[in-house]
Amino acid sequence: MxxxxxxxxxxxxxxxxxxxxxxxxxxxxxxxxxxxxxxxxxxxxxxxxxxxxxxxxxxxxxxxxxxxxxxxxxxxxxxxxxxxxxxxxxxxxxxxxxxxxxxxxxxxxxxxxxxPGLSVSILRSLFQDVHVQSLMLQERSCVYNILMNLMESREEELKGLGADFVFGFVQAMDGERDPRNLLLAFQIARNILHRGYALGKFTEELFEVTSCYFPIDFTPPPNDPHGITQEELILSLRAVLTGTPQFAEFLLPLIIEKVDSEVQSAKLDSLQTLTACASVYGYKELTEFLPGLWSSLRREVFQTASEKVEAASLAALSALTACLSRSVQHSDADDALQGFLDLVLRDCQHHLCEPDLKLVWPSAKLLQAAAGASHRASYKITAAVVPLLLEQYNSRTQCAQRRTLLEVVQGFVQPVQSNLPSDGDDSVLSGFREPLCSLVFSALSESNSGLQVTATRVLTALGQQPGLLSASDVELAADHLTRLILEEDEPQVSSAVVDCAGSLARVQPAAFASRMVPKLKDHIFSEPMVLGDGSITTQTHSQQALRQRCVMALAVVSSHPSLVQETAPILLQVLASAHTGSGSFTVEELVSVCRSLQRIAAHTQDTAETGRFFHDIIIPRLLGLALQAALQGEDQGGWQSPLTEEAVLFALVPVLSTACSHLQSELAALTASRAVSLFLDGDGSFLPENDFQTPIQLLKKQSEAWRQSQLVCLLMACVCSMPRSVEIPQTDRLFSELEELSCTCAHPFSYTSAAKCFAGLVNKRPSGEALDSVLERTMKRISSELDCVSSSYRMQAFTLLLWVAKALLIRYHPLSTDLTDKLFSLLTDPELGGAAADGFSLIMSDSADVLNRACHADLRIMYRQRFFTENSAKLVQGFNSAEKERKSGYLKALSHIVNHLPRQVQLTELPALLPLLLEALSCSDQGVQLSTLSCLHPVLLDPPPALTPQVDGLVHRLLAMTTSPGMKVRIAALRCLHALCRLPEHTVLPFRARVLRALAKPLDDKKRLVRKEAVLARGEWFLLGSPGR
Amino acid sequence: MNATILDSFAFPYKVRKSINDPEHPLSLEELNVVEQVRVRVNDQESTVSVEFTPTIPHCSMATLIGLSIKVKLLRSLPDRFKIDVHITPGTHASEDAVNKQLADKERVAAALENSQLLEVVNQCLSSRT
Incomplete structure (x- = not known):
C-alpha cells in the first residue's frame, strides 16, 4: 500500500x-x-x-x-x-x-x-456562477454537453426546476457565435420543446434567443475540418422554431417579414419553415396571421422570377390549407378553411376572367396548390372555379386563349393523391362531369392542333379520376379519338390522341374493343384506290400514313389483356394476308405491324393470361408464316411472299424475342424445345397448318436456299432471349450446326444471324469444360479460316469471331482476351482491317436483338471501362508501330471505343488520347471523323487544360471539316467550333477573325440543319471578346 | 432559306414590357414584333426584307430593336444578301426617322463602333439568359 x-x-x-x-x-x-x-x-x-x-x-x-x-x-x-x-x-x-x-x-x-437531487444543484451553481458566453469555445461546448447529459438522464429533476431551467439555458446560449456550439444549443432547445419542459414566462425569451439566427446565413470557411454545412444549421434551427405552437405568435410575423427579403435563400428558408410549421400548428395559431401570410405568398407567386421560390410558395400554401382542413370545426365560429379559401378565391378568381389572361397561370397554380391540399378544399375551389372556366372557354373565340383555359382546366382535373375522395364521397368533379365532357369533345372537334392535344390531356386526366366517366362517355370519347386517328395527320396530335386512348382503354377496355378496334381494322384492310390507267392516286401516300397510324394505335390501345386478344389477331391477319398476297401491303407497313406486335408484347409482360396467349397463338403463328413463306419461295418461281424480305424478318426478331423473354419458365422451356426441334429435326407439328411435304432442314447448307437458312434469325430470337434458368435442349448439336452454318453459308444475313445465335448461346452457357471445348474447337476453325488468305469464307469466320468475342467479353470470360487480341491483330489486315475497326463499335455498343439485358444476357456493368483500360495501351502501341497506310484502322477502332465510354470516363481519359484523336480528325474516313467529333464535343464543353496547346491544330482541322461532303460531319464540326468558344478567352481570341471568315461559307450551305448550326456558332464567335457577352 | 431566318429571331429580348410583368424575357417572335409573314426572302436575287412591329407606337426601343435585327442578320446570312430592315408601315410614331437610320450603312457601322451600344445589342443577341 x-x-x-x-x-x-x-x-x-x-x-x-x-x-x-x-x-x-x-x-x-x-x-x-x-x-x-x-x-x-x-x-x-x-x-x-x-x-x-x-x-x-x-x-x-x-x-x-x-x-x-x-x-x-x-x-x-x-x-x-x-x-x-x-x-x-x-x-x-x-x-x-x-x-x-x-x-x-x-x-x-x-x-x-x-x-438524486444533485443535478438541480449543479445547474443552480452553473447558471449562478458561470457566465457562459465569456468562456472559450471549448468550455462553452462543455457547458452544453453538461446540459445535454443531464437532460438525457435526469429529465424529471430538471423539469422540477420549472421555467428556471429554460431561463438558465437562454442566458447561457444568448450570443453564441460558433456553428459547432450552435448545433448543440439548437439540439438542447429542441429537446426542451419536444420533451415538454415548462417554458413558463420565458417562451418569448427562448424564441428570441434562437430566432435571432433566422434566416441562417453561413458560409463554411474553405477547408473547414468540421464539415458543418448551412443546410445542417438551417434544418436544426427549423426544428427548434417549428417545435411548438407556442412560438406561433412570434414566428409567423417574422416569417412574413423575411419572405419579403431581397436574398433568395432567406425567402426560400422562410417559406420552407412556414411549410414545416403548418404541419404542427392548428387553426388557433394561424388564424390571426392568415391574411398577412396569404398576401406574402400571393406576391411571391405573382412576381417571382425564380422557380424555386414559386415552388416553395405553392408548397407553403398547400401546407397551410391542409392544416386548416385538419382543424376541427367549431359550430360557433366561422369555418377557418372556408374563410381562408374565400380569401384565396377572391384574389385569384378574377384573374381567370381577365381579357389578356396575364396572371392566369400564377393564379391557377395558387388555386391548384390550395385545392390539392385536401378533399374539402378541392371541393370548394373546384365548385367555384370550374364553372367560371367553362364559361370563359365558351365566351372566348381565340384559339390561343381557349387553349390556355383548357390547360388550366387540366390542372384542376388532374387527380392528386391527397384529394382522392375518401370512401363514400363522390369525386369533386362529379357535378361537372357533363359540362366537362362536352367541353373536351367540343375542343376535340376544333381544327386547331394545340387545342386538340390539350383536350386529349384533359380527357386522360378525367379518365384517371376513379369512377367519374360513365360508360357512355367513354364510348363517345372512343368515337372522337377514332375519328382523330383516322383524320388527323399531324404527328403531334395523333401521338397525343393515341396515348389518351391507351390510358382510357386501360380503365374501360370494352368501349374501345367495340368502337375503335373494328374501325381501325377496316381501314387497315381497305385497299388503296387504283385509277383506271394503273397510276396510283396521290391518296396512296396519305393512305399509307393512315394505315401506319391505325397499326400504331392498335398497339397503344392494347393496354388491357382483353384488348390484346382483339388487336393482336388483326395484326397477325395483316401478315397472313400479305403472305398469301390477298392484301397488298408494303414492306414498311409490315415492319410497322411487327413493331406494333413487339410493343404489345413488351407492354403486357406481367399478365399470365397474355403470356399464354402469346405462347399458344402468336409465336407458333409467326413461326409458321415465316416457314411457309420460305418454303413457298423454293417451290414456286413466281410469287414471292414479302415475309421472305430481310427487313420483315429483321422486324420479326424483336417480336419473338420480346415475347419469349417475358414467358413464364414452363412455357419458355416448352417454346425453346419446340424451336430447337423445328430447326434441328424439322419437327413442325406445333405450327398451325403444318402441311409441309418436303422434310425441312433449316440449318443445313443447301445451294440457293437462303430463304430457309435466313430463318436462323428466328431461332436466335427464340432461344437467345430466354431467361438463363431455362435449359436449352441439344445445345451441343446446336453449337456444331450453327458453327457450320455461320462458317460456310454465303448469304450475309444468314451467317451473321447464325453467328449471333451462337454467341447468344455461348454467353448464357455456364462456364466449365463443356463450354471450353466448344470454344476451343470453334477458335481453331476460325483461326485456320482466317489464316488462309485465299479462303472465300474469311468474312464469315471474322463475323463469328466478332460475336463470340463480344459474348465472352461482356461476361468477363477469361478467354475473351485471346479473341479481342485476335481482332486487334486483324486491324492491319488488308481485306478485313476496316471491318475489324468497325467491329469495335459493335463490341462496345448495345446490340438491339441479342446479348442485351432485355434478353437476360450475362452482361457485367462497366465491361466497357474494363475493356478500355486493358486495351488502350495496346491500341496506342499498335498505332505507333504500324505502317503509315495501316494506321487509320487503329484510329478508327480507338475512336469507336472511346465514343462508347461513359462521359465521366471519357473526360478523365481524353487528355492523354487527345493527340491521337486529333490525328483521327485528319483521317479521310467520314465515319472516323464523325465518331471522333462526337467524342470531342463533350470534352470541349468542359475543356481540360491539356487542350490549350492543341487549339491551333483543332481550329484548323475543324474549319476544314465545315466543308466536308458529309452533312453530319459538317454539323458535328460546327458544333465543336461553337463549343470552342467556352475555352478561356485569351486562348481562342486570336482565331476570331479567321473563324468568322471561314464560317461565312457554311452560312450558305445547301442543308438547313448545317446553316442553323453555322448561325449559332458564328453568332457566338462574334460575341467573343466584344462587350456585353 | 426562309426558315433559317425565322430561327434567328428566337433570341431573348431582355427589355421587359413593364415592371409588373411576371413573364420571363421574351423573344421578339413571342412578342409578335417579328412575324413570319413580314419576312420576305428572295434567294435568287439575294435580298432579305424584314418588317418589324414595335409593341407600342411610341416605343423608345424601336431603333435598338431594328439595329439588333439588322446585326443579327448581318452575322447570320451569307454576304451575298442585301438586307433591308424597316418598321411595319403605320405602327410607329417616328417611322420614317427610324427607317432612315436603319437603312444608312454608315450610321449602322458607326453605331457598332460605340462600345456601349454594341454591348446592349450583344446582350440582346446573346443566347445565354
Whole structure:
C-alpha cells in the first residue's frame, strides 16, 4: 500500500509541478486497474488543491478531471456526491480553474451512479456562477454537453426546476457565435420543446434567443475540418422554431417579414419553415396571421422570377390549407378553411376572367396548390372555379386563349393523391362531369392542333379520376379519338390522341374493343384506290400514313389483356394476308405491324393470361408464316411472299424475342424445345397448318436456299432471349450446326444471324469444360479460316469471331482476351482491317436483338471501362508501330471505343488520347471523323487544360471539316467550333477573325440543319471578346 | 432559306414590357414584333426584307430593336444578301426617322463602333439568359 501511495504521490508531483501531461494517462490507468482509488488520488492531490497559487490549484483540478473522464463509470454514489460538492465550490474559484472544473463536471454527469437531487444543484451553481458566453469555445461546448447529459438522464429533476431551467439555458446560449456550439444549443432547445419542459414566462425569451439566427446565413470557411454545412444549421434551427405552437405568435410575423427579403435563400428558408410549421400548428395559431401570410405568398407567386421560390410558395400554401382542413370545426365560429379559401378565391378568381389572361397561370397554380391540399378544399375551389372556366372557354373565340383555359382546366382535373375522395364521397368533379365532357369533345372537334392535344390531356386526366366517366362517355370519347386517328395527320396530335386512348382503354377496355378496334381494322384492310390507267392516286401516300397510324394505335390501345386478344389477331391477319398476297401491303407497313406486335408484347409482360396467349397463338403463328413463306419461295418461281424480305424478318426478331423473354419458365422451356426441334429435326407439328411435304432442314447448307437458312434469325430470337434458368435442349448439336452454318453459308444475313445465335448461346452457357471445348474447337476453325488468305469464307469466320468475342467479353470470360487480341491483330489486315475497326463499335455498343439485358444476357456493368483500360495501351502501341497506310484502322477502332465510354470516363481519359484523336480528325474516313467529333464535343464543353496547346491544330482541322461532303460531319464540326468558344478567352481570341471568315461559307450551305448550326456558332464567335457577352 | 431566318429571331429580348410583368424575357417572335409573314426572302436575287412591329407606337426601343435585327442578320446570312430592315408601315410614331437610320450603312457601322451600344445589342443577341 505504501508503495502504491508513493507511486501516486510521484505521479501527482510530476503532473502538477513537473508539468508532464502524460502522467494523467498513467494515473487514470492506475485508477482503472484498481492500483489506486479516487479517494487516494484526492488525498494525494490535497496539497496542490489547497495551494495558494491558482495555477497549481488549476493543475491539480485538471489532473483530477482528466482521470475522472477516463473512469467515471466506477464511481459510487457517495464519491460522486463529494466530488460534485467539491467542483461546485470550485466554480467560484479563480477563472483559470473554471475550464478544468467544467471538464470534471461533464465527466461526472455521464456517471450512472448519480445521486438524486444533485443535478438541480449543479445547474443552480452553473447558471449562478458561470457566465457562459465569456468562456472559450471549448468550455462553452462543455457547458452544453453538461446540459445535454443531464437532460438525457435526469429529465424529471430538471423539469422540477420549472421555467428556471429554460431561463438558465437562454442566458447561457444568448450570443453564441460558433456553428459547432450552435448545433448543440439548437439540439438542447429542441429537446426542451419536444420533451415538454415548462417554458413558463420565458417562451418569448427562448424564441428570441434562437430566432435571432433566422434566416441562417453561413458560409463554411474553405477547408473547414468540421464539415458543418448551412443546410445542417438551417434544418436544426427549423426544428427548434417549428417545435411548438407556442412560438406561433412570434414566428409567423417574422416569417412574413423575411419572405419579403431581397436574398433568395432567406425567402426560400422562410417559406420552407412556414411549410414545416403548418404541419404542427392548428387553426388557433394561424388564424390571426392568415391574411398577412396569404398576401406574402400571393406576391411571391405573382412576381417571382425564380422557380424555386414559386415552388416553395405553392408548397407553403398547400401546407397551410391542409392544416386548416385538419382543424376541427367549431359550430360557433366561422369555418377557418372556408374563410381562408374565400380569401384565396377572391384574389385569384378574377384573374381567370381577365381579357389578356396575364396572371392566369400564377393564379391557377395558387388555386391548384390550395385545392390539392385536401378533399374539402378541392371541393370548394373546384365548385367555384370550374364553372367560371367553362364559361370563359365558351365566351372566348381565340384559339390561343381557349387553349390556355383548357390547360388550366387540366390542372384542376388532374387527380392528386391527397384529394382522392375518401370512401363514400363522390369525386369533386362529379357535378361537372357533363359540362366537362362536352367541353373536351367540343375542343376535340376544333381544327386547331394545340387545342386538340390539350383536350386529349384533359380527357386522360378525367379518365384517371376513379369512377367519374360513365360508360357512355367513354364510348363517345372512343368515337372522337377514332375519328382523330383516322383524320388527323399531324404527328403531334395523333401521338397525343393515341396515348389518351391507351390510358382510357386501360380503365374501360370494352368501349374501345367495340368502337375503335373494328374501325381501325377496316381501314387497315381497305385497299388503296387504283385509277383506271394503273397510276396510283396521290391518296396512296396519305393512305399509307393512315394505315401506319391505325397499326400504331392498335398497339397503344392494347393496354388491357382483353384488348390484346382483339388487336393482336388483326395484326397477325395483316401478315397472313400479305403472305398469301390477298392484301397488298408494303414492306414498311409490315415492319410497322411487327413493331406494333413487339410493343404489345413488351407492354403486357406481367399478365399470365397474355403470356399464354402469346405462347399458344402468336409465336407458333409467326413461326409458321415465316416457314411457309420460305418454303413457298423454293417451290414456286413466281410469287414471292414479302415475309421472305430481310427487313420483315429483321422486324420479326424483336417480336419473338420480346415475347419469349417475358414467358413464364414452363412455357419458355416448352417454346425453346419446340424451336430447337423445328430447326434441328424439322419437327413442325406445333405450327398451325403444318402441311409441309418436303422434310425441312433449316440449318443445313443447301445451294440457293437462303430463304430457309435466313430463318436462323428466328431461332436466335427464340432461344437467345430466354431467361438463363431455362435449359436449352441439344445445345451441343446446336453449337456444331450453327458453327457450320455461320462458317460456310454465303448469304450475309444468314451467317451473321447464325453467328449471333451462337454467341447468344455461348454467353448464357455456364462456364466449365463443356463450354471450353466448344470454344476451343470453334477458335481453331476460325483461326485456320482466317489464316488462309485465299479462303472465300474469311468474312464469315471474322463475323463469328466478332460475336463470340463480344459474348465472352461482356461476361468477363477469361478467354475473351485471346479473341479481342485476335481482332486487334486483324486491324492491319488488308481485306478485313476496316471491318475489324468497325467491329469495335459493335463490341462496345448495345446490340438491339441479342446479348442485351432485355434478353437476360450475362452482361457485367462497366465491361466497357474494363475493356478500355486493358486495351488502350495496346491500341496506342499498335498505332505507333504500324505502317503509315495501316494506321487509320487503329484510329478508327480507338475512336469507336472511346465514343462508347461513359462521359465521366471519357473526360478523365481524353487528355492523354487527345493527340491521337486529333490525328483521327485528319483521317479521310467520314465515319472516323464523325465518331471522333462526337467524342470531342463533350470534352470541349468542359475543356481540360491539356487542350490549350492543341487549339491551333483543332481550329484548323475543324474549319476544314465545315466543308466536308458529309452533312453530319459538317454539323458535328460546327458544333465543336461553337463549343470552342467556352475555352478561356485569351486562348481562342486570336482565331476570331479567321473563324468568322471561314464560317461565312457554311452560312450558305445547301442543308438547313448545317446553316442553323453555322448561325449559332458564328453568332457566338462574334460575341467573343466584344462587350456585353 | 426562309426558315433559317425565322430561327434567328428566337433570341431573348431582355427589355421587359413593364415592371409588373411576371413573364420571363421574351423573344421578339413571342412578342409578335417579328412575324413570319413580314419576312420576305428572295434567294435568287439575294435580298432579305424584314418588317418589324414595335409593341407600342411610341416605343423608345424601336431603333435598338431594328439595329439588333439588322446585326443579327448581318452575322447570320451569307454576304451575298442585301438586307433591308424597316418598321411595319403605320405602327410607329417616328417611322420614317427610324427607317432612315436603319437603312444608312454608315450610321449602322458607326453605331457598332460605340462600345456601349454594341454591348446592349450583344446582350440582346446573346443566347445565354
Amino acid at each position: 505504501a508503495a502504491n501511495s508513493d507511486v501516486l504521490l510521484g505521479l501527482v508531483e510530476e503532473f502538477v509541478s513537473g508539468q508532464q501531461d502524460s502522467k494523467a494517462a498513467d494515473t487514470a490507468t492506475g485508477v482503472k486497474t484498481g492500483q489506486f482509488t479516487i479517494l487516494e488520488l484526492v488525498e494525494a492531490l490535497g496539497l496542490s488543491l489547497t495551494s495558494s497559487q491558482p495555477q497549481t490549484r488549476g493543475r491539480g483540478v485538471q489532473l483530477l478531471s482528466q482521470v475522472l473522464q477516463e473512469c467515471y463509470d466506477n464511481l459510487t454514489e457517495r464519491e460522486v456526491e463529494v466530488l460534485i460538492a467539491f467542483y461546485e465550490n470550485r466554480l467560484k474559484d479563480h477563472y483559470v480553474i473554471t475550464p478544468h472544473v467544467l471538464q470534471g463536471i461533464k465527466a461526472l454527469t455521464k456517471c450512472k451512479a448519480f445521486p
